[in-house]
Amino acid sequence: MDLSRFPRRRYTSYATPLEPLPRLSAALAATCPGGQGPELWVKRDDLLGLFPGGNKTRKLEFLMADALAQGADTVITCGAPQSNHCRITLSAAVKEGLQCRFVIEERVPGSFAEDASGNHFLFRLMGVEALTVVPAGSHMAAAMQAVADELAAQGRRAYIVPGGGSNALGGLGYVACAQELQQQCFEQGLHFDTLVVGSGSSGTHGGLVAGFLGNHIPMPIIGIGVSRDPADQEPLVWKEAQAVCDLMGLGVQVPREAVHTVGGYWQPKYSLPNARMVEAVQMAARFEGLLLDPVYTGKAMAGLIGLAREGTLKAGSRVLFLHTGGLPSLHVNEAALLGQVAVAP
Numbered sequence: 001m002d003l004s005r006f007p008r009r010r011y012t013s014y015a016t017p018l019e020p021l022p023r024l025s026a027a028l029a030a031t032c033p034g035g036q037g038p039e040l041w042v043k044r045d046d047l048l049g050l051f052p053g054g055n056k057t058r059k060l061e062f063l064m065a066d067a068l069a070q071g072a073d074t075v076i077t078c079g080a081p082q083s084n085h086c087r088i089t090l091s092a093a094v095k096e097g098l099q100c101r102f103v104i105e106e107r108v109p110g111s112f113a114e115d116a117s118g119n120h121f122l123f124r125l126m127g128v129e130a131l132t133v134v135p136a137g138s139h140m141a142a143a144m145q146a147v148a149d150e151l152a153a154q155g156r157r158a159y160i161v162p163g164g165g166s167n168a169l170g171g172l173g174y175v176a177c178a179q180e181l182q183q184q185c186f187e188q189g190l191h192f193d194t195l196v197v198g199s200g201s202s203g204t205h206g207g208l209v210a211g212f213l214g215n216h217i218p219m220p221i222i223g224i225g226v227s228r229d230p231a232d233q234e235p236l237v238w239k240e241a242q243a244v245c246d247l248m249g250l251g252v253q254v255p256r257e258a259v260h261t262v263g264g265y266w267q268p269k270y271s272l273p274n275a276r277m278v279e280a281v282q283m284a285a286r287f288e289g290l291l292l293d294p295v296y297t298g299k300a301m302a303g304l305i306g307l308a309r310e311g312t313l314k315a316g317s318r319v320l321f322l323h324t325g326g327l328p329s330l331h332v333n334e335a336a337l338l339g340q341v342a343v344a345p
């Protein structure tokens with residue numbers, strides 16, 4: 001599969017490392033039936049560029065190239081009050097010399113605070129031009145279009161990046177990741193039985209599904225829903241995967257069974273902590289010095305741990321966890337992560 005016809009900016013100058021997690025694997029095995037568990041590895045997409053980078057870095061390589069090709073002077077995007085996607089989009093805009101505006105959806109009422117730490121602090125530090133806060137359930141595309149219209153009336157030209165950077169073009173970032181992973185496995189003589197990834201706005205999971213199909217990578221992918229259970233999440237991922245395949249001109253129908261997600265780990269609500277997330281973040285930190293985030297990778301790792309304990313991820317199988325980033329939001333949840341305040345079960 002040849003991605004070279006799609007314009008791309010480069011924000012990372014290396015392949016993100018594949019690292020074994022022997023101490024976390026052993027600690028997990030000790031809590032699995034028979035004391036045996038899977039062999040865990042991680043792909044460090046938290047080390048992507050636009051530091052502290054994450055999965056949005058890969059999507060933005062294609063989206064920003066498109067914004068520049070269209071002559072934009074401003075990028076508009078949207079997200080939650082602690083959005084990693086907004087922060088990384090802002091970094092990319094700064095790097096490209098463009099202005100950047102956000103529409104922030106207050107998904108948890110009352111969660112927006114002008115003086116918040118974490119990503120919100122970084123929005124201010126890197127100089128977001130303006131930020132509009134709208135209530136949960138608002139029509140985000142319409143709200144972003146209103147900002148774009150306002151700029152157009154001033155003679156400016158805005159480019160709208162959809163939430164999470166998850167459209168067909170953004171999904172190409174994870175087709176590129178699939179190719180990078182395939183090459184690494186070839187060069188390092190590695191084989192993985194399963195890939196586990198957090199599944200949200202779906203560009204990452206859907207892009208990987210498309211990239212695995214197009215490159216004939218047979219490794220099953222398990223998406224851990226970070227905001228939806230499978231009945232709602234899987235159609236979203238399928239649609240994204242199909243859109244990416246269509247953009248690449250693959251001429252394939254994405255099989256429904258190529259999309260598999262697991263629910264039950266994101267509750268009580270998107271972005272709010274739960275006890276299994278806290279356990280996962282603590283285990284990764286204390287056995288590997290690996291920092292996960294409370295909103296995405298902590299819940300995704302909690303899903304991986306749960307699947308290992310129930311035997312769905314088999315003892316002795318080799319499981320690759322995709323670390324999608326998100327570190328700044330550790331700092332908005334410090335007390336919960338240290339077990340100092342009660343969280344949902």
Ligand SMILES: *Cc1c(COP(=O)(O)O)cnc(C)c1O
Nearest residue numbers: 084200201202204296324325326
């Ligand atoms: C956005 C995000 C995800 C989810 O990826 P999607 O492509 O939106 O499904 C996972 N992890 C982190 C850290 C994120 O910021």
